[in-house]
Amino acid sequence: MIDSELESIWVSKQSAELSSLLSSEQVTAEIEHLQQQLNCDGVVVILSQISEHITSDFVAQANALKVYESNSQQAEMLGLALVSFPILCEQLLLNQNSGLFPSIVSTETEQKGFSELLTNELSGLCSGLTKPIVLHINHCVVIGNSRLCLISYQHKTDDLNTAERANTDTFHKGNESTLKVCSHAELTRVSELLNNKEIQYLELFQQxxxxxxxxxxxxxxxxxxxxxxxxxxxxxxxxxxxxxxxxxxxxxxxxxxxxxxxxxxxxxxxxxxxxxxxxxxxxxxxxxxxxxxxxxxxxxxxxxxxxxxADELSFQSNYDPLTGLPNRVQFEAMLEEVIDTQDRLPACVAFLDLDQFQVINDVSGHKAGDELLCQVSKRLSLLLRTGDIVARLGGDEFGILMFHADKESAEQVAKRICQQLSQHEFTWGEITHNVSISMGLSELNSRTEDIYSVMSQADAACRIAKEDGRNRWHFYSKNDPQMHQLYNQMLASVDIISALALNQFELFYQLIEPLSSDESGIHMEILLRMVQEDGRYVSPGVFLPAAERYNLASRIDRWVIDNLLKWGARHIEIWEQLSMVSVNLSALSLSDSKFMSWLEMRLMVEPDLVSKLCFEITETAAVSQLEQATALIDLLKPLGCKLALDDFGSGFSSFAYLKCLDVDYVKIDGQFVVNVCDDRSDKAIVSAICQLGKDMDFEVIGEFVESEAIGQLLRELGVDYGQGYAIGKPARLIELASGVRTPWLIN
Known part of the structure; x- marks a missing residue:
């Protein structure tokens, strides 16, 4: 790129004379013309075009030095002489004075405007000329990067004064001519530079x-x-x-x-x-x-x-790589768009969950599960209305967005999907799996505030469909009692998490009274209450179902056991007086390997306390998880702990499983106890369980003892222990002052 100052010179010179590109021959012709204008015998021009200031090392810059002379022998000789003296040329190009210089001079002759060095050198040059001359040297002109010194001469005459006057008349013309020639020279340099730059630019352009x-x-x-x-x-x-x-x-x-x-x-x-x-x-x-x-x-x-x-990344961030369906992010974005575009409402959202998908993964492997997800995604796409969208939200969960759909049309789609997928058989290897889905639906209308509320509604409806037996659909309604219960449990799950974090639980106890033996220490069951901010207690009947649904039960069991053992360590005298302390374990804790490992380690560090512990599991949990229940017995027995089977008789169809469980206590479900005095069937069942206990060597506990009469009858039937409000209501554990028992029934 050329210097901006030179570019401005190029643009500003608009005349035809200065816009022509001048060659060296043209400069020489101009000098001949200049000689005629000055009415002199010859002209010599010294020209330097260098970007930096002239330095003393002028010889190194000789390639930038040019000497032009008019067409005469004297001028040629003078020009050759100047070229051979670069130091002299340097002095002339730095000279800012004008003056006369005679060819025949003596050292006494006074010179005008030159240094002694310049005088001596010019004297030497002129003394070698064939004809004596008088030089007129104009001061150096600088335009851009061009420096020019004009030297004109007259032949020496006898009348030196006449020659001086003649040359003096040309001083003014010489200065103008010097400026003109220097301008032409600079213009030539800039033109050539521009031309060379354009050529280089075009070459670079092509390369x-x-x-x-x-x-x-x-x-x-x-x-x-x-x-x-x-x-x-x-x-x-x-x-x-x-x-x-x-x-x-x-x-x-x-x-x-x-x-x-x-x-x-x-x-x-x-x-x-x-x-x-x-x-x-x-x-x-x-x-x-x-x-x-x-x-x-x-x-x-x-x-x-x-x-x-970018498209690939966008696809990966918005679509599921396994099925090719939109993912949760994309699905939520489409829901947001529907809410923002009011004329596209109403619409319906469906939340789908494959039934027993984990069984397929466990039996046939995850590769089989992936293949099933791909098949289901294709079937769902075919079963939807034109324009509706199905997305994979994660795992085995799918979402459907039905545009311009009301409750009736959405239910038709749900019915078709459930019917068709229930007929889809999935075969992997030699194993054939049945496929079904549970589906929840919710309406998206002008009153819908955000996407999360409608997705939460569809999710809740899907949970109810699963609880109602799977392979079915359920439409969300805020007045639905099931939805009310589910919603309360969702709120309770939030409260449970907060209570665990803030330690907002409290331990209670309820007496378990021996009916036929005379024990000195208290036999009691540990109960749990959640403490609200206002100090009121929340019954476990409210928050425990939520804990089971949202997989929080094992965390609660851990809190109860840990805090019970801490209480026992702080009140070791009371603990030693106690006869037995029962603690409930949930079914989820039985199947939680991490919890079971924690329980073993926690009990091992409390050797002075564990012999008084009895862990209760429900009959339903024991039957459905027989292997885990057996593992619990194997863990507890070596440590000296006891095991009780709670709610016995509530759902059993056979006593065969009792042969596999070495239990110490069986608690008869309260439904057989509360009316035992008036119902012969209840009385017979209680009697049969007592006989079974004697034959299989376990003790029987009767729940729901609401009166002394029930207690007396249970003792007559052979029940070993009673528990109920008539014996004692739940009380705060921190208020227990003694572990010594006070008898309830007086013989």
Missing amino acids: LPVACALIDKDDNVSKQNQVAIHNLPLRLNESLFSIINSDDHLLLEDCLHIVREGALHQSWCEIPLVISGTKHWYKMSFCRALDIEQHLLMMVEDISERYRL
Whole structure:
């Protein structure tokens, strides 16, 4: 890029005389003309065109020194002489004075305006000439990077004064001529520089490894390099806009305008082009070209790969890689759009969950599970209405968005999906699995505030469908009693998590009274209450179902056991007086390997306390998880703990499982005890269980002892222990002052 000062000289010189490109011959011709104008016998010009100031090492810059002389023998000799003395040329090019110099001089002759060095050197040059001359040296003129010194001479006459007067008349003309010749020389230098720069620029333009083109003021392609010719559909002298889609014209116009108006030195835009039927993305960058025709240089970079990767990343972030369906992020974005676009309402949202999917993973492996998910996703896509969308939300969960759907039409879709998928058999290897889904639906209307409320409603409805037996659908209704209960449990789960974090539980106890033996210590069951902020207690009948549903039961069991053992360690005297302390374990804790490992370690560090512990599990949990119940017995027995079977008789169909469980106590379900005095069947069942206890060597506990009469009858039937409000209501454990028992029934 050329110096800005030189570029301004080029632009400002508009006359024909100064805009022509002058060669060395033209400069010589100009000097001949100058000789005639000055009415002298000869002219010599010293010219230097260097970018830096002249230094003392002028010899090293001799290639920048030029000496021109008029067509005369004397001038030629003088010019040759000057070239041979670069130091003298340096002095002349630095000279800012004008004056006369006679060829025949003596050391006494006074010279005007020159140093002694200059005088001596010029004397030496002139003494060798064939004819004596009088020199007139004009001061050096500097224009741009050009320095010029003009030397004119007259032949020496006898009348030195006449020669001096003649040369004095030419001083003014000489100064003007020097300025003119220097201007022409600088113009020639700038012209050649510009020409060379343009040639270099065009060579570089062709050699650039990226596609480039020059765009003229009318947005036409004036030049293009080889890369552009082979890769872009550009044609010379045709508009750049002809290859671009009309939708992108405004973007390109703005990009060109920004550079042309000087708002930015460079601007760029990304535009798609279709080449040979394939869509390519190009980044087009524009800047001013280095010419005087106000072209723009366009550089084009193929960025199709970046867009392909961006599309791939977008797909991965918005679509499920296994099934190709939209993922949760994309599904929620579509729901958001429906809510924001009111005229697309009403719509319905469905939440689907595969029934017993974990069984397929466990039996046939995760690869089989993945294949089933792919098959189900294809079936769902075929079973939807045109325009409806199915998405995989995660795991075995799917979501469906039904546009312009009311409750009736959504239920028709749900019915069709449930029927069709229940007939879908999935075979993997030699195993055939039945497939079914549970489905919850919710309506999305103008009153819907956000996507999370409608998804929560559909999720809750799906949970109810599962609880009602699976392979069915349920439509959300805020007045649905089941939904009310589920909603309360959801709130309770939040409260449980908070209570665990803030230690907002408290231990209670209830007496278990021996009916036929005379024990000295208290036999009691540990109960749990949640403490609200206002100090009121929440019954476990409210929060324990929520804990079971939301997998919080094992965390609660851990809190109870840990805090009970801490209480026992602090009140070791009371603990030693106790006869037995019963603690409930949930079914979820039995199947939680981490909890069972923790329980073993926790009991082992309390050897003085564990012998008084008895763990209660429900009959339902024991039967459904017989292997885990057996493992619990194997863990507890070596430590000296006891095991009780709670709610016995509530759901059993056979006593066979009792042969596998070495239990110490069986608690008769309260439904057989509360009416035992009036119901013969209840009395018979209680009697049978007592006989079974004697034969299988376990003790029997009767729950729901609500009166002394019930207690007396239970003792007569052979029941070993009683528990109920008549014996004692639950009380705070921190208020227990003694472990010594006070008898309830007086013989």
